[in-house]
Amino acid sequence: MGVDGLRDKISALMPRVRTDLAELVAYRSVADPRQFPPEECDSAANWVKDHFAEVGFGKLELVTTADGSKAVYGERPAAPGHDGARTVLLYAHYDVQPPLDASAWRTPPFELTEQDGRWYGRGAADCKGNILMHLTALRALGDDVPVNLKLIVEGSEEQGTGGLEAYVPERAGLLAADAILVCDTGNAAAGVPTVTTTLRGLANVVVTVSALRSEMHSGMFGGAAPDALAALVHMLASLRDAHGNTTITGLSADQGWQGTDYPADQFRTDANVLDGVQLLGDGTVAEMVWARPAVTILGIDCPPVVGSAAAIQPTARARLNLRVPPGMDATRAQDALVAHLQAVAPWGVHVDIERESHGEPFRASTGGPAYQALGDAMREAYGRDMTTAGQGGSIPLCNVFHDTFPDAEIILMGVEEPRTLMHAPNESVDPAEIAHMALAEALFLQRYAAT
Known part of the structure; x- marks a missing residue:
């Protein structure tokens, strides 16, 4: 037929x-x-x-x-x-x-x-x-x-x-x-x-930061007592540069894309990006979403705003998702993410990292x-x-x-x-x-x- x-x-x-x-x-x-x-x-x-x-x-x-x-x-x-x-x-x-x-x-x-x-x-x-x-x-x-x-x-x-x-x-x-x-x-x-x-492959981790044995009053101890949540925020902020590129030590962003283009205007519509909000990265959209490593914060364990107290947090935790492009080994990428988080942890806080699933x-x-x-x-x-x-x-x-x-x-x-x-x-x-x-x-x- x-x-x-x-x-x-x-x-x-x-x-x-x-x-x-x-x-x-x-x-x-x-x-x-x-x-x-x-x-x-x-x-x-x-x-x-x-x-x-x-x-x-x-x-x-x-x-x-x-x-x-x-x-x-x-x-x-x-x-x-x-x-x-x-x-x-x-x-x-x-x-x-x-x-x-x-x-x-x-x-x-x-x-x-x-x-x-x-x-x-x-x-x-x-x-x-x-x-x-x-x-x-x-x-x-x-x-x-x-x-x-x-x-x-x-x-x-x-x-x-x-x-x-x-x-x-x-x-x-x-x-x-x-x-x-x-x-x-x-x-x-x-x-x-x-x-x-x-x-893209993936490599997930859960990072837990500990600084105190218990919550402490922010008025009495804030300023000198280390804040686990602030330490975690510092660590997470190091995963991207000012342009939004993923910046994990040991992972190269030089992954080219030779296929079809992904027009930025179409991507903004597809991704439901709000007016005035910039797209991330210094590459093309196709490079950023298909050919470069990309880290996403999937969740954070910390007190919600409603009901929060004037207390310094002793521990904080986040789950991270790292997308791994072709040409990059997922296990080594996960190793690099773990090493990066450990290296950037401030103030001597204790860092525990659980490796979750990874796929090539x-x-x-x-x-x-x-x-x-x-x-x-x-x-x-x-x-x-x-x-x-x-x-x-x-x-x-x-x-x-x-x-x-x-x-x-x-x-x-x-x-x-x-x-x-x-x-x-x-x-x-x-x-x-x-x-x-x-x-x-x-x-x-x-x-x-x-x-």
């Missing part, structure tokens, strides 16, 4: 896409039993299993991974006449972030709602919209899929507990493929066909036939050339795929363009992105088989 026929079929399928996505979004599939019943994830997993059975997948099963979450696995052989066809593994996840502040949502978080041409709901983009992208591409192709397909849809990606990361090496023979479509990213902007080629950055190899086929498919689907972008977030599974299947081409794509506000209140998806990306995926499967 040609591009026009596929486009028409996908257009006719869009009412079903909305109905299916509404059903899937209604499952409160947060993979944390402290927040939502685990039956919500079980129901979402079974929904995925049943709907991929409808598009020709067999050997479907719910696989319990190391963290207790269930992944959906299945296989679909190439259509008759395609002996020796390549194998493509399709990836997505059905678990979602918690809705956070329900009062900040303009629509019910778990009820798909249309406003201004977008579909709102938790998981509408990340990553249930990508599940519908897969289904729509396969429904449009019908029986004529010229490659072997494998499917893995996990249920704990957002929690970062590593269930699938542990499963992949253990079942390498089951999941082996020539190309892996990791559909958990998106275009640089709606309507701009984009493949993500780099991911990722850079895709883009010279193979799968990337060539995807470029052709994106051009036909969108009417413009495909560009490349980075991703500030981390997907540890990509490194697991690369280490387990070093010859496989790993492609990151999807419907999660910046306006989706994934992980935030009022997450939404542009239905046109689902349609275009489903067309691109269908065309890719055809073009890849022909390369």
Whole structure:
């Protein structure tokens, strides 16, 4: 089937896409039993299993991974006449972030709602919209899929507990493929066909500063008694310079970016930056968010303003997130952050640093036939050339795929363009992105088989 026929079929399928996505979004599939019943994830997993059975997948099963979450696995052989066809593994996840502040949502978080041409709901983009992208591409192709397909849809990606990361090496023979479509990213902007080629890694720490054995009256002792909270503020301030560049001793900021630009005006809109507030750093936006280390203060333990007393704080604590660009080792970056904090601590205060999770950055190899086929498919689907972008977030599974299947081409794509506000209140998806990306995926499967 040609591009026009596929486009028409996908257009006719869009009412079903909305109905299916509404059903899937209604499952409160947060993979944390402290927040939502685990039956919500079980129901979402079974929904995925049943709907991929409808598009020709067999050997479907719910696989319990190391963290207790269930992944959906299945296989679909190439259509008759395609002996020796390549194998493509399709990836997505059905678990979602918690809705956070329900009062900040303009629509019910778990009820798909249309406003201004977008579909709102938790998981509408990340990553249930990508599940519908897969289904729509396969429904449009019908029986004529010229490659072997494998499917893995996990249920704990957002929690970062590593269930699938542990499963992949253990079942390498089951999941082996020539190309892996990791559909958990998106275009640089709606309507701009984009493949993500780099991911920043991460290195988190919790730093605790201690200066006194107990709180002390600020009137009687302030001025000479060391203040743990002030010491912590001093340490945290040393992590950025006056322009906002991350300045951790031992980490170089000289990481160039060769892909698509990220216009500053677009970034200001995407990031909800207030009028008059400057963007950070002395590099381009693309360099700052995709190619340089970036430290974020995730939280501070200290007395709240309401109810605070006139007392010097004996201890203070902060949690820090360091994003690590490709070309930089995450373990060494975490070492540098720890050493920096210890070195800048003032007044001889006691510093204890807990190392949390760390994950290595990722850079895709883009010279193979799968990337060539995807470029052709994106051009036909969108009417413009495909560009490349980075991703500030981390997907540890990509490194697991690369280490387990070093010859496989790993492609990151999807419907999660910046306006989706994934992980935030009022997450939404542009239905046109689902349609275009489903067309691109269908065309890719055809073009890849022909390369």
